[in-house]
Amino acid sequence: MKKQIYTISIYTENNLGLLNRISSIFLKRHINIESLTASSSEIENVTRLIIVAHLTEEKVKKVIGQIEKQIEVIKAYYHTNEESIYIQSALFKIKSNLLFDERQIQNIIKNSNAQIVTVSPEFFVIEKSGRKEEIDALYDELLPFGIMQFVRSGRISVTKEEMKISELLKKQLN
Amino acid sequence: METLTKAKKTTKKEKTLKIKGAEAVVKSLLAEGIDLIYGYPGGAIMPVYDEFYKYQDKLHHVLTRHEQGAIHAAQGYARVSGKVGVAIATSGPGATNLMTGIADAQIDSTPVVCITGQVGSNLLGSDAFQETDIVSMSTTVTKWNYQITKASEIPEVLAKAFYIAKSGRPGPVLIDITKDAQFGELDFEYKKCKKIRSYNPIPEMDITQVLAAAELINKAKKPFIIFGQGVILANAEEELKELIEKADIPAASTLLGLSAIPTEHEFNMGMVGMHGHYAPNVLTNECDVLIAIGMRFDDRVTGNLETYAKQAKVIHFDIDPSEIDKNVKTNVAVLGTVKETLAALNPLINSNINKKWHQEFKDLHKIEHEAIIHPEINPTKEKLTMGEVINAINKETKGEAIIVSDVGQNQMFASRYANFKQSKSVVTSGGLGTMGFSLPASVGAKLGAPSREVVAIIGDGGFQMTIQELGTIMQTKVPVKIVVLNNEFLGMVRQWQEMFFDKRYASTVMTNPDFISIVKGYGIKAKRVNKRENLSVAVSEMIASKDSYFLEVIVEKEGNVFPMIPTGATVSDVRLK
Numbered sequence: 001m002k003k004q005i006y007t008i009s010i011y012t013e014n015n016l017g018l019l020n021r022i023s024s025i026f027l028k029r030h031i032n033i034e035s036l037t038a039s040s041s042e043i044e045n046v047t048r049l050i051i052v053a054h055l056t057e058e059k060v061k062k063v064i065g066q067i068e069k070q071i072e073v074i075k076a077y078y079h080t081n082e083e084s085i086y087i088q089s090a091l092f093k094i095k096s097n098l099l100f101d102e103r104q105i106q107n108i109i110k111n112s113n114a115q116i117v118t119v120s121p122e123f124f125v126i127e128k129s130g131r132k133e134e135i136d137a138l139y140d141e142l143l144p145f146g147i148m149q150f151v152r153s154g155r156i157s158v159t160k161e162e163m164k165i166s167e168l169l170k171k172q173l174n
Numbered sequence: 175m176e177t178l179t180k181a182k183k184t185t186k187k188e189k190t191l192k193i194k195g196a197e198a199v200v201k202s203l204l205a206e207g208i209d210l211i212y213g214y215p216g217g218a219i220m221p222v223y224d225e226f227y228k229y230q231d232k233l234h235h236v237l238t239r240h241e242q243g244a245i246h247a248a249q250g251y252a253r254v255s256g257k258v259g260v261a262i263a264t265s266g267p268g269a270t271n272l273m274t275g276i277a278d279a280q281i282d283s284t285p286v287v288c289i290t291g292q293v294g295s296n297l298l299g300s301d302a303f304q305e306t307d308i309v310s311m312s313t314t315v316t317k318w319n320y321q322i323t324k325a326s327e328i329p330e331v332l333a334k335a336f337y338i339a340k341s342g343r344p345g346p347v348l349i350d351i352t353k354d355a356q357f358g359e360l361d362f363e364y365k366k367c368k369k370i371r372s373y374n375p376i377p378e379m380d381i382t383q384v385l386a387a388a389e390l391i392n393k394a395k396k397p398f399i400i401f402g403q404g405v406i407l408a409n410a411e412e413e414l415k416e417l418i419e420k421a422d423i424p425a426a427s428t429l430l431g432l433s434a435i436p437t438e439h440e441f442n443m444g445m446v447g448m449h450g451h452y453a454p455n456v457l458t459n460e461c462d463v464l465i466a467i468g469m470r471f472d473d474r475v476t477g478n479l480e481t482y483a484k485q486a487k488v489i490h491f492d493i494d495p496s497e498i499d500k501n502v503k504t505n506v507a508v509l510g511t512v513k514e515t516l517a518a519l520n521p522l523i524n525s526n527i528n529k530k531w532h533q534e535f536k537d538l539h540k541i542e543h544e545a546i547i548h549p550e551i552n553p554t555k556e557k558l559t560m561g562e563v564i565n566a567i568n569k570e571t572k573g574e575a576i577i578v579s580d581v582g583q584n585q586m587f588a589s590r591y592a593n594f595k596q597s598k599s600v601v602t603s604g605g606l607g608t609m610g611f612s613l614p615a616s617v618g619a620k621l622g623a624p625s626r627e628v629v630a631i632i633g634d635g636g637f638q639m640t641i642q643e644l645g646t647i648m649q650t651k652v653p654v655k656i657v658v659l660n661n662e663f664l665g666m667v668r669q670w671q672e673m674f675f676d677k678r679y680a681s682t683v684m685t686n687p688d689f690i691s692i693v694k695g696y697g698i699k700a701k702r703v704n705k706r707e708n709l710s711v712a713v714s715e716m717i718a719s720k721d722s723y724f725l726e727v728i729v730e731k732e733g734n735v736f737p738m739i740p741t742g743a744t745v746s747d748v749r750l751k
Binding site for chain 1: 309310313314317318319320321338369370371372373374494495496498499500
């Protein structure tokens with residue numbers, strides 16, 4: 001079976017130690033987590049974790065089974081890139097003088113739909129949200145000019161299909 | 175009448191009374207119906223032990239000689255009684271010493287609650303004396319764990335712990351309680367936990383899957399059932415028996431499923447797996463419908479998965495959705511407790527007699543009987559065999575005893591040759607293979623089923639891993655019968671060295687102490703047997719003893735357990751020699 005990128009969305013109670021439990025499931029099976037994001041969700045007191053990993057569908061199903069087995073996990077799903085809408089964010093810190101000396105940089109920023117977040121006498125910061133490939137392309141273009149700092153966030157995504165978490169929670173309590 | 179009103183008054187008063195966290199631990203245990211716990215005191219758990227002293231008429235504490243002994247005893251207790259076993263220890267080494275047993279309980283789905291003391295919450299993360307991060311450490315081997323840092327959390331968290339340990343697929347729960355939470359005060363009120371919104375212990379049965387299973391079973395020409403511990407955990411022995419008898423299906427057990435159906439039942443074909451019986455192993459690869467009930471297709475059961483029952487349609491009954499398709503792809507998966515799902519299935523099943531299919535089992539069993547079983551229990555060689563010792567115990571206990579085996583050859587001989595008449599008669603470390611399990615587990619088993627005979631079967635290696643628990647037996651006077659099968663080898667490893675490592679016996683030869691002197695030092699009756707003519711008398715003396723009794727049997731040094739499916743081999747390539 002072919003390996004591919006899967007986005008794993010996990011709805012959980014906001015409990016200390018649960019992230020440890022979930023990451024252990026990946027570690028135990030020697031699966032590398034490519035990115036991980038934890039945030040609040042559309043439901044009060046419910047956390048949403050988004051984990052991106054490269055694995056086969058057979059394996060992702062088993063991983064989902066193990067994740068759902070954890071007491072504080074409400075529900076876990078896996079989706080292919082086609083089944084979800086996803087982006088990542090990146091910040092680039094660049095020397096300010098380049099903005100004036102290298103006119104090209106302004107064009108790069110404009111063409112890549114990036115935003116200038118802040119400008120100071122020493123440096124300026126560009127923010128770019130989008131797919132990983134778009135961020136990578138911007139990185140490649142800026143690299144020759146010198147990047148002082150670069151950071152990219154984990155993937156955040158929403159699914160095309162409906163998630164019936166609130167209904168599920170209601171059902172479990174009845 | 176007067177006492178009744180008095181009692182009422184006190185309970186009412188208790189609700190508003192401020193008590194210490196440590197007392198709340200004891201009151202929570204009592205509220206869960208716990209009257210027996212196993213443990214070992216130490217600094218960070220002393221406030222709770224102080225309460226044990228006050229409540230000793232209601233809550234009996236068994237002092238083991240090591241925390242590992244405490245958890246194994248709790249496991250033995252849980253396995254025979256179906257209740258939650260409780261083990262308690264201090265922080266640091268006390269907590270880490272529980273870990274092997276926790277891992278064992280996790281893999282064998284045993285309901286236990288472990289309570290560990292922890293350094294004060296102000297010291298957490300400071301590398302304080304006897305501080306270990308037991309919550310992180312136990313994460314991958316517990317069903318759930320939690321650290322309590324405030325006294326007010328105690329009743330609710332313990333209620334959750336017991337609910338989680340026992341419900342659905344059972345397992346171990348660890349609750350770590352900081353010392354300041356034990357000293358802190360709270361308004362005690364205990365409410366049993368009945369629901370957790372993120373936890374669905376019993377998946378809803380899907381009747382269409384039951385119908386699909388029934389159709390496959392009714393059409394099958396060569397159906398075959400493998401049942402596991404799930405049947406025992408769900409109390410579904412009767413439902414399983416009904417299915418087997420109604421549909422005329424040959425059935426075999428996993429190691430932990432043993433005793434769910436009596437050994438002598440005409441459709442019980444024995445045990446599957448690495449050292450299981452010949453017929454069920456071979457015919458796993460001949461059946462047309464394989465019905466797995468409350469089992470998890472462990473690698474010791476399946477051998478090579480690539481060649482496991484490929485010809486068969488597979489029906490899997492289990493409570494745990496993550497077990498479905500985990501190792502073996504199923505055609506029909508029926509989720510739910512097997513008690514409920516088998517009860518729904520049975521009315522849909524037709525009688526489906528295939529004498530030829532049953533005959534295949536009988537024929538293969540005859541081969542195994544002649545090649546292995548008969549010579550094992552009627553040996554012509556001078557030295558005693560493990561099989562004949564188990565057979566002698568069988569004769570004496572008439573299959574009524576609980577057999578608590580350790581790990582290795584002793585375990586496989588006990589599982590293959592012991593007779594079981596009633597369910598919950600087998601206590602052994604299956605998934606984890608924890609040497610040293612048997613002696614402490616037998617203590618818990620006897621306390622969990624006081625009216626039953628409990629016989630521990632242990633090798634000379636495993637016996638020395640938890641030999642200190644003889645002290646527990648001495649102090650508690652729990653009348654367990656202990657049989658050490660002494661071959662002065664780590665027998666199972668030696669067997670593998672003989673078969674797969676050209677007899678290079680690396681570190682498997684044991685120089686043993688005089689076990690009889692040691693056991694007598696603990697004030698336990700002890701006898702050694704090394705001759706066949708003395709065996710049955712010694713066994714009957716042991717079984718007749720009202721007190722605990724130790725029997726050391728000197729067995730042949732290089733005996734082997736057969737049949738055997740070598741690691742990675744196909745299940746039907748089970749070797750007879």
